[in-house]
Amino acid sequence: MKMEDVSLSSMDNSKMEGFAQEILSDLVEDACLGLCFEVHRAVKQGYFFLDDTDQESMKDFEIVDQPGVDIFGQVYNQWKNKECVCPNCSRSIAASRFAPHLEKCLGMGRNSSRIANRRIASGNNTNKSESDQEDNDDVNDNDWSYGAEKKAKKRKSDKNPNSPRRSKSMKHKNALLGPKRRVENQDSSCVLLRDETFSQ
Amino acid sequence: MSKESQMRAAINQKLIEMGERERLKELLRAKLIECGWRDQLKALCKEVIKEKGIENVTVEDLVAGVTPKGRALVPDSVKKELLQRIRAFLAQHST
Numbered sequence: 001m002k003m004e005d006v007s008l009s010s011m012d013n014s015k016m017e018g019f020a021q022e023i024l025s026d027l028v029e030d031a032c033l034g035l036c037f038e039v040h041r042a043v044k045q046g047y048f049f050l051d052d053t054d055q056e057s058m059k060d061f062e063i064v065d066q067p068g069v070d071i072f073g074q075v076y077n078q079w080k081n082k083e084c085v086c087p088n089c090s091r092s093i094a095a096s097r098f099a100p101h102l103e104k105c106l107g108m109g110r111n112s113s114r115i116a117n118r119r120i121a122s123g124n125n126t127n128k129s130e131s132d133q134e135d136n137d138d139v140n141d142n143d144w145s146y147g148a149e150k151k152a153k154k155r156k157s158d159k160n161p162n163s164p165r166r167s168k169s170m171k172h173k174n175a176l177l178g179p180k181r182r183v184e185n186q187d188s189s190c191v192l193l194r195d196e197t198f199s200q
Numbered sequence: 201m202s203k204e205s206q207m208r209a210a211i212n213q214k215l216i217e218m219g220e221r222e223r224l225k226e227l228l229r230a231k232l233i234e235c236g237w238r239d240q241l242k243a244l245c246k247e248v249i250k251e252k253g254i255e256n257v258t259v260e261d262l263v264a265g266v267t268p269k270g271r272a273l274v275p276d277s278v279k280k281e282l283l284q285r286i287r288a289f290l291a292q293h294s295t
Contacts, residue, residue: 016294019208020286023215024279025271027228032270034229035238036262039245043254 214293231278
């Protein structure tokens with residue numbers, strides 16, 4: 001390499017540094033100009049001040065920082081102590097337990113049908129011990145005893161057999177319990193749906 | 201001296217041609233938004249606008265009012281990072 005080339009190819013460090021600073025400065029200036037143009041356009045087009053509101057409204061929606069209350073100022077544990085009356089068994093239930101209670105009380109929802117299936121599947125032996133263990137929500141347990149299997153079936157066919165929910169849970173049960181189910185409930189109209197899927 | 205300026209010109213050209221300048225611009229923009237610089241400057245612009253009046257404010261007003269402060273307000277960390285990248289590019293391409 002010739003002397004000239006060497007000096008060309010490596011400016012000394014301070015000059016390099018100066019050059020780098022210059023490039024940076026140009027970039028920053030570009031950024032500033034870009035912002036000014038954006039702002040100017042926003043002002044002239046009328047959308048620059050759109051997100052400002054008057055002081056009064058701003059105060060209305062300020063973040064609330066009090067204990068016992070969320071940032072909107074709403075009380076968030078006000079349902080802790082409230083009690084609701086169950087329309088089915090007319091008992092007074094705590095609000096946070098209300099939904100699960102309704103599930104069992106009305107006999108709808110995944111858990112109550114699972115429990116019912118389990119009981120039917122396991123026969124008469126475990127009848128008493130199970131109803132002791134469960135909380136006394138289930139006043140309707142009487143309907144689910146095994147002597148009254150017909151009653152149980154009747155309850156099932158009372159529900160709309162054509163609703164998608166029913167057919168879904170039927171399919172689900174089908175998968176769990178298989179052929180046994182089929183034999184027991186052949187006169188239930190619900191079975192029609194199941195038979196179709198099963199024969200596939 | 202002119203050799204130096206020739207070299208500078210050559211590097212600048214490379215910077216642009218290889219798209220590195222564009223990338224650096226984007227990087228800078230992203231960093232400035234992240235660190236809140238953009239919002240600060242917007243607030244400054246608001247002041248200029250309120251001073252001059254919405255109808256009459258020009259680009260020049262804004263630029264003159266805001267750019268010097270804008271340069272000063274760039275955080276050191278952002279400057280450092282960009283300088284690093286620039287130096288790396290220079291080191292790589294200054295032959």
